[in-house]
Amino acid sequence: MTEASQPWGARLYRNLSLIECADAATLSEVLAGVAGQHLVRRLSPTVVVVDHSQHEQILKALRKAGYTPRLTGEDRA
Amino acid sequence: MSEQAGERSQQTVAQERLRGALEQYPAVEIGTLLETLSPGATANRRKTERIDLLIRLLSDLAAARLALGTLSPFARRLLRVAHRRGRLSLAALLLAGQDQHHSEETVRDELQDLVRRGVVIVEGNGTSGTKVPLDLSHPTAFLLYLWVPQAIGEALIGTDDDLAPLTPIAQPPAEVVAGAFALLRRDLYLALRFLKQTGLRLTKVGEPHRADIRKLLSAMQGGGSAPPARRSDGAALVEGRLEFLLELLAATDMTVADEQHLWAAADVDRFLNSPEPELARRIFDAWLDLRWSEFRRLNDLAIESWTYSGAGDLPDQARLGVARRAIIECLTAAPSGWIAITDLSERLRQTAPEFLIDRVPIYPPSYYNYYQHYGHDNYYSSRQALEQIYYRGFARADLRSRERRLRKDQDWADVEGAFIAQVIAEPLSWLGLVDLGYQSVKHRADGTPPQAMRLTELGQYLLGKNLCPAAAVTAGGSLIVQPNFEVLVLDALAHLDLVAQLDSFAESQSLDRAAIYHLTRASVVRGLGAGWDLTQIIEVLTAHSREPLPQNVQQTLTDWTREYERVHLYRDAEILEAPDAATLDRWLSDPALGLLLPRRLTPTVALVRRETANEVASILARFGVATKVTNYALDQPQVLVMPSPAQIQIAPEYDDPYLRFRIERFADRQADSEDEGVAYTVSPASLQRAKAAGQSIDDILAFLGYKTQMGLAPDTVLTLRGWSGFFQPFQYAHACVVELPPTANWGDIVRVKALRPLILRILSTNLALVAEADWPKLAAALQHRGIILHEGLQIQPTMDKRSAAQQMAADLGLPTGRDLLAGAVGRQLRSGQREQLRSLQGSQLVDFISNALETEQPLVIKYQKPNERRATLRTVEPHELEVRGGLYYLHGFCRARQGERVFRLSNILGVALAAE
Numbered sequence: 001m002t003e004a005s006q007p008w009g010a011r012l013y014r015n016l017s018l019i020e021c022a023d024a025a026t027l028s029e030v031l032a033g034v035a036g037q038h039l040v041r042r043l044s045p046t047v048v049v050v051d052h053s054q055h056e057q058i059l060k061a062l063r064k065a066g067y068t069p070r071l072t073g074e075d076r077a
Numbered sequence: 078m079s080e081q082a083g084e085r086s087q088q089t090v091a092q093e094r095l096r097g098a099l100e101q102y103p104a105v106e107i108g109t110l111l112e113t114l115s116p117g118a119t120a121n122r123r124k125t126e127r128i129d130l131l132i133r134l135l136s137d138l139a140a141a142r143l144a145l146g147t148l149s150p151f152a153r154r155l156l157r158v159a160h161r162r163g164r165l166s167l168a169a170l171l172l173a174g175q176d177q178h179h180s181e182e183t184v185r186d187e188l189q190d191l192v193r194r195g196v197v198i199v200e201g202n203g204t205s206g207t208k209v210p211l212d213l214s215h216p217t218a219f220l221l222y223l224w225v226p227q228a229i230g231e232a233l234i235g236t237d238d239d240l241a242p243l244t245p246i247a248q249p250p251a252e253v254v255a256g257a258f259a260l261l262r263r264d265l266y267l268a269l270r271f272l273k274q275t276g277l278r279l280t281k282v283g284e285p286h287r288a289d290i291r292k293l294l295s296a297m298q299g300g301g302s303a304p305p306a307r308r309s310d311g312a313a314l315v316e317g318r319l320e321f322l323l324e325l326l327a328a329t330d331m332t333v334a335d336e337q338h339l340w341a342a343a344d345v346d347r348f349l350n351s352p353e354p355e356l357a358r359r360i361f362d363a364w365l366d367l368r369w370s371e372f373r374r375l376n377d378l379a380i381e382s383w384t385y386s387g388a389g390d391l392p393d394q395a396r397l398g399v400a401r402r403a404i405i406e407c408l409t410a411a412p413s414g415w416i417a418i419t420d421l422s423e424r425l426r427q428t429a430p431e432f433l434i435d436r437v438p439i440y441p442p443s444y445y446n447y448y449q450h451y452g453h454d455n456y457y458s459s460r461q462a463l464e465q466i467y468y469r470g471f472a473r474a475d476l477r478s479r480e481r482r483l484r485k486d487q488d489w490a491d492v493e494g495a496f497i498a499q500v501i502a503e504p505l506s507w508l509g510l511v512d513l514g515y516q517s518v519k520h521r522a523d524g525t526p527p528q529a530m531r532l533t534e535l536g537q538y539l540l541g542k543n544l545c546p547a548a549a550v551t552a553g554g555s556l557i558v559q560p561n562f563e564v565l566v567l568d569a570l571a572h573l574d575l576v577a578q579l580d581s582f583a584e585s586q587s588l589d590r591a592a593i594y595h596l597t598r599a600s601v602v603r604g605l606g607a608g609w610d611l612t613q614i615i616e617v618l619t620a621h622s623r624e625p626l627p628q629n630v631q632q633t634l635t636d637w638t639r640e641y642e643r644v645h646l647y648r649d650a651e652i653l654e655a656p657d658a659a660t661l662d663r664w665l666s667d668p669a670l671g672l673l674l675p676r677r678l679t680p681t682v683a684l685v686r687r688e689t690a691n692e693v694a695s696i697l698a699r700f701g702v703a704t705k706v707t708n709y710a711l712d713q714p715q716v717l718v719m720p721s722p723a724q725i726q727i728a729p730e731y732d733d734p735y736l737r738f739r740i741e742r743f744a745d746r747q748a749d750s751e752d753e754g755v756a757y758t759v760s761p762a763s764l765q766r767a768k769a770a771g772q773s774i775d776d777i778l779a780f781l782g783y784k785t786q787m788g789l790a791p792d793t794v795l796t797l798r799g800w801s802g803f804f805q806p807f808q809y810a811h812a813c814v815v816e817l818p819p820t821a822n823w824g825d826i827v828r829v830k831a832l833r834p835l836i837l838r839i840l841s842t843n844l845a846l847v848a849e850a851d852w853p854k855l856a857a858a859l860q861h862r863g864i865i866l867h868e869g870l871q872i873q874p875t876m877d878k879r880s881a882a883q884q885m886a887a888d889l890g891l892p893t894g895r896d897l898l899a900g901a902v903g904r905q906l907r908s909g910q911r912e913q914l915r916s917l918q919g920s921q922l923v924d925f926i927s928n929a930l931e932t933e934q935p936l937v938i939k940y941q942k943p944n945e946r947r948a949t950l951r952t953v954e955p956h957e958l959e960v961r962g963g964l965y966y967l968h969g970f971c972r973a974r975q976g977e978r979v980f981r982l983s984n985i986l987g988v989a990l991a992a993e
Contacts (some may be wrong), residue, residue, distance in 0.1 A: 009703035010664075011654040014690050015710040016735075018647040020678065026643050037770070040738040043652075044679035049734065052709050055648055068602045068641050073648035073687070 016040075017052040034061035091227035092132050098198045098224075099128045101209045107131065110195050114140075135195055141228035144196055145236060151179065152187055154238035156196065158428060160225040164200065168219040168436035168466070172486060173427050181486075188223065189213045196229050219486075220437050220465060243424055245414030246529055250514025252521050256533045258357055258509030259570045261322075263588055265331075266349055266573055267297040268322050270580060272332060272341040277323075279337055285323065294319060318507060321369055328363035350574045354538060357509070361539050364504055365405075366398045371499045372433075376524075377491065379474040379481075389470025390434045403432035404500055408511075408532065409540045415514055415529040418501060422494035433493050436485050438465060468492060498526040510536035556621035560629055564594040564618070578617050582609055596630065601637045611638040649710075651685035652678065653693060670696045707733050714920060717784045722796035725757040725781075736784075743767035743777050761800040774801040788917045788925075813852045816870050817843040832858055844872070914939055914987035922982055923958070923965055929990060930955050935972075939987035940980055949973070952991050953980065 019035060021027040024045040031039060031048070035058050038051035050058055062069050099107060108119045111127050114134050119127060134140060145153065151174075158173045159165045165173075167188065174184030191197040192211055200222040201209040212218065225233075271277075271293050278286040285293075294315060323339075326332045331342050342348075348356070372392055373380060383389030392400065407425055425432055468488070472481040483492055505511045514529035515521040537543035555572045557565040564583055569576050569592035576592050579585075582604025583594035604614060611634060619626050655661035658680035665671050665683060673693050674683040685693055694704045716731035717740075725744055727736060732754055737746075743764055744757035767777060778797060782789045798804060817823065823839045826832050835855040837846040847855055856866055914937065917925055929936050936955055941948035953969040956977075960966075965982040 009656070009705070010694075010697050012651070012685070012690055012694055012704050012706045013654070014651045014706065014708040015649045016652065018645075018650045018652070018678075020645040020647070022643045030644060041734040043682050047678045047682075051735075051738065052648075055646075059646060062644060062646065067644050068598065068637070069644040069646045070641055071606055071646055071648070073650060074606075 013049075015052060017050045017055045017058070018043075018047060019050055019058075020047045022046070030062065030065075030067070033065050034058060088136065088227070092136055095132050095135055095198065095226060096128060098200050098209075099131055101201055102199075102211065103208045106211050110193070113193060114195055131195070135226045136228050138228045138231055141196075141226070141232040144194065145229065145232050148191075148196070149187075150237060150239035152191060153233065153236055154240055154427075155184070155187060155191065156225050156229065157233055157238055158430070159197065159223050160230045160233060161429065162431065164222050164224040165431065166219065166435070166437040167213060167221050167223055168486060169430040170223055171219065172436065172489065173430040176423075176427065185213055192223070195226075197223050197225060199223055216463065222437075240427060243411045243416055243420055245412055246417050249415055250516065250527075250529050252515040252518050254506065254513040254515070254521065254527075256506050256509040256511050256513070256536065258353065258533075258535050259590070261360070261507055261509055262349070262353070262356065262570055262573070264297055264318075264322055265326065266570075266576070267588060268293065268319075268326065269331060269341045269345045269349065270577075270585075271296045272326075272339060273345065277339040279334060279339055283334070285339065290316065290319065317374055317503070321367075321504065321507065324367055324369045325360055325363055328367055329359055346574065346577050349577070354535070357535055357539060361508060361510070364508060365401050366394075367504075368394055370394075370397060371504060372397065372496055374503065375495050375499055377474055377495060378471045378483075380471050383470040390438070390468050391470040392433055396433065400433040400496070401500065403429050404497055405540065408536075409542065411532075413532065413537070413542075415531045417529050418498050418527060419490075419494070421501075421530075422490065422497045425497060426489050426493065430489075433496055434468065434485070438469065495526070501530050502527050505530075505536070509533060510539060556618065557624065558596075558618050558622055558626055558630055560627040562596040562630060562633075564596060566592040566594070566621075572621075575617070575621055581607055582614050596634070598637050598640075601634060602641055605638060605641050611635060647684075649687075651687065651690045653683050653685050655681050655683075657681060664697075667696075707735075709735060712783070714783050715786045715924075717781070717786065719781065719785045719789070719793060722793040722800075723759050725759060726753075727755045727757075729754040739780065742770065742772055759797065759800070761802075764797065764801040768801060774798055774803045777801075782918070782921070788915055788921045790915060811849045812837055812846045813849060814840075814870060815845050815847055815855075816872060817845075819843070914989045916987050922985065922988065925988060926955060926958055926967055926982070930958060935991040936969075937989045937991045938980065938985050940985055942984055948986055951978075951980075953978070 019027070019030060021030060027046050027048065030036075035048075035050055038054040038058060039048055040051055041049040043049060059069065059071075102110070104124050107124055107127050111118050111122075111131055111134075114131070118130055122130065145156075148156075155170060155174050159170060167185075170188060171181050171184050174187065175181055179187075188197065189212075192199055192213065199209050199211055199213075209221065210218065213221070275289075275292070275296075277289045277293060280286055297319070323332070327334075329348065331345050331348055333340050333342050348359075351359075370392075372378075380391065383391070403425060404421075407421055407428075411421065411424075430436065466485050468483045468485055472483060473491070474481075501511055502513060506513050510533060511530045512533055513527040514531065515525070516528050520528070532540065532542070534543065555567045555569075555575065557567070559565070563586075564579060566572055566576055566579065568590065569588055570590065576588065579592070579594045582601050583596050584600045586593040586595055601614070605611075614634060615626065615631060618630075653661075653664070653674060655664060661677065661681055661683060665674055665677060670693065673686045673689045673696070675686050676684040678684055690706070694706060697704045713731070716727065716736065718726045718728070720726070725740060727740070729752065737755065740757050743766070744759045745763050746755060747758050748756040764774065764777070768774070774797065778789065778794060781793075781797075822842045823836070823845050827836060827839070832855065835847060835851040835858070837848045837851070839845045859866060915925075926936065936953050938951050938953055939948050940951050951974070952972040953967065954972070955967055955969040957968040958965060959968060959979075967980045967982060967985075969978065969980070970976070971978040
């Protein structure tokens with residue numbers, strides 16, 4: 001298997017923060033808040049990359065808005 | 078055959094021991110003893126022959142049995158006590174022998190008689206060259222050791238003595254505190270739960286942090302009630318018990334400590350859920366050698382430092398283990414029922430007087446040599462010997478001066494007796510081995526030691542007096558879930574496994590015989606975060622429940638779980654982006670790579686399993702795919718170019734969405750091409766937009782300073798600050814500059830009241846500003862005073878001003894430092910290099926200087942030490958860059974100072990390459 005013919009190869013991004021929602025409406029709702037100010041890139045209608053340096057603020061804002069987000073990659077839940 | 082050989086060898090050792098002791102006897106005493114045991118045997122025998130004969134007589138078992146037959150039961154008791162520990166001091170035997178029928182004198186006479194009969198051997202304290210006095214009435218004789226020959230010891234087996242068995246007290250105590258192992262189990266569980274969730278901070282010496290101890294106490298009391306006040310007796314008791322619990326957990330390997338914290342071990346649930354007898358046995362065995370001192374908890378004793386020879390009488394950990402076992406042995410021999418604690422204390426005194434503290438301290442032989450030098454009858458030696466009758470290292474807490482000292486021959490009840498009561502009242506009661514009996518409720522409340530004790534069923538089992546206690550059986554389910562989300566665990570201490578499961582997803586309200594929990598959204602989310610799912614939670618609640626799970630509880634749990642799954646926030650996620658969906662399809666179907674990509678997030682993006690990014694990259698490399706790795710944990714510097722304050726360019730190789738996101742917060746994208754990268758424009762409007770979004774100009778400048786390849790030029794900084802509205806308006810007005818000749822100064826003029834208001838600002842001794850409107854008035858006033866006015870300035874550059882010494886040097890044709898500096902700087906100024914001085918910091922400055930070192934180019938630096946008022950310009954030929962104590966230093970030849978100099982990089986305010 002070779003990918004040499006592709007215009008560009010793979011891109012591997014490490015240590016970023018992601019928000020994934022159950023549906024697009026929920027994501028729109030989430031991005032209407034603080035998380036929207038830190039939106040780096042939209043990957044799909046339900047997945048976005050957010051500013052990893054603002055991870056704590058985003059989490060705090062989500063909780064304040066009444067969400068109980070599922071957390072992955074936290075040292076201690 | 079080997080058994081016989083062993084027996085013979087044992088006999089030889091015993092005979093040698095006898096010989097060693099008898100050789101220390103005075104010759105007269107040897108004769109007397111031999112004559113007592115075998116009348117007429119002394120005739121025509123020298124001392125050595127007499128000793129040989131005595132050894133034969135004292136080693137004869139038949140003769141020993143005959144001799145024992147002639148002794149009283151009391152004498153046999155003394156012999157048994159002496160034989161028990163192999164060797165005992167006279168002081169200990171005098172203490173053990175005393176009872177209501179035998180005074181100290183009676184015991185001493187009895188022992189003296191035993192010594193005369195040869196059934197007790199006297200031994201000195203190891204001092205060589207001195208004979209052992211056999212007179213036990215001598216004031217210092219209590220320091221001598223007594224022991225029983227082997228044959229006598231063997232003959233003692235099966236004989237009776239006058240020690241009556243312990244008897245239960247006739248009247249049961251009025252107030253009883255039942256020993257409850259369940260209580261201990263609950264507290265161990267609560268402590269472990271705290272350690273599992275929070276951990277306990279440790280100080281530098283490894284002790285638990287006091288603030289955390291208070292938190293742990295609060296957690297163990299259900300969180301509702303506060304622990305007792307710090308200095309109260311209650312606090313001492315509660316904290317003492319907590320310390321005991323923590324030591325027990327450490328001794329049973331249920332805690333692990335790193336450098337800063339104490340945590341619960343991994344398999345604590347298995348430990349706590351083991352059957353009660355098994356758990357109790359493990360804890361009891363741990364207590365026997367526990368690193369914890371009941372002795373230090375005796376309130377009536379004050380521990381004092383002991384600086385003299387020896388370690389003092391404070392029992393160490395090994396001795397405490399011996400003492401605990403002696404008490405347990407005594408309890409094992411006691412009958413069932415209530416036993417007076419004073420009776421237990423007396424029994425230990427009579428059978429094992431040194432179970433806790435030796436009566437005669439072990440000193441090096443040199444100590445005894447010292448006092449024996451003066452002879453036993455000398456005042457000082459007698460006094461020194463008598464000092465040995467006091468306990469060393471502690472005293473009565475409530476008295477002062479000499480009265481506080483405790484005597485080993487008189488204060489058994491206050492020391493050893495109190496220790497026995499302490500062991501029974503605290504650890505044995507806490508472990509659930511004994512019930513405690515008090516004279517009254519008041520006595521108990523006052524903290525008076527208990528009057529009596531009784532072994533519990535568990536205690537009898539652990540001491541081997543009873544079979545395993547029957548386990549309690551709970552009928553039906555042990556859980557009740559109520560519609561108000563309250564969860565009740567019946568007989569919780571018997572279901573700690575269930576309690577531990579509930580801890581994961583419910584809020585604990587209380588834990589006693591029954592445990593109360595509350596299901597809340599936060600607690601369920603916590604459980605889901607810890608790996609539980611809805612099915613598991615409902616299964617736990619229904620499997621142990623007596624009734625079906627209330628409908629509203631089940632529905633709410635489902636809603637909470639659905640809500641939890643709605644938004645998923647990933648921290649430190651790793652994703653792989655493929656150029657197109659078909660490529661990602663192929664990668665996901667690859668057996669090796671597919672395993673490392675657990676989920677596909679979009680058609681072209683997949684989530685990478687944590688910490689496998691390098692593995693993914695290496696697999697892709699094997700496929701021939703060039704992988705660009707962007708690690709957001711590393712903020713890469715010098716990736717931008719700023720040709721002017723208004724332009725930012727990202728080179729294609731550095732282009733990445735996060736970098737774009739950061740720039741677009743204060744700049745507008747202009748162009749985006751694969752060959753030339755992305756270009757942005759910074760404008761007053763874009764900077765105002767950033768400001769409105771909460772981004773300060775300092776943040777933007779710090780970002781650009783770090784990210785631009787050559788750092789920010791001063792003009793760029795000034796421009797961006799200006800565009801952002803950083804500066805307040807600059808004020809200006811038309812004014813005249815007036816220069817005075819060297820013969821005048823502005824002080825002469827402002828002293829004239831009429832002229833003072835006409836001067837706007839004095840700039841230096843010879844320069845001042847005068848408002849344009851005021852100048853005609855000032856000019857007229859000056860001319861009126863005969864001062865001639867010329868238009869034009871003759872301001873001389875400061876560099877040209879010379880002191881007398883510099884002038885002299887110049888006259889002699891020698892260069893001064895200022896000349897050299899002026900020359901160097903002058904060149905810089907002439908070539909316009911001063912304009913290019915850049916204020917670089919940190920890694921940018923290091924990189925700049927490193928480049929200069931590599932290309933061997935001299936540098937011009939603006940340098941100012943913290944203690945200097947002005948910066949100086951230096952031209953430096955760099956030789957070396959050194960890192961010392963976390964700081965960078967530049968070594969080089971300074972042309973201004975004409976010598977080797979060292980410059981700290983943090984003092985360099987500006988830097989540029991010097992023109993040669």
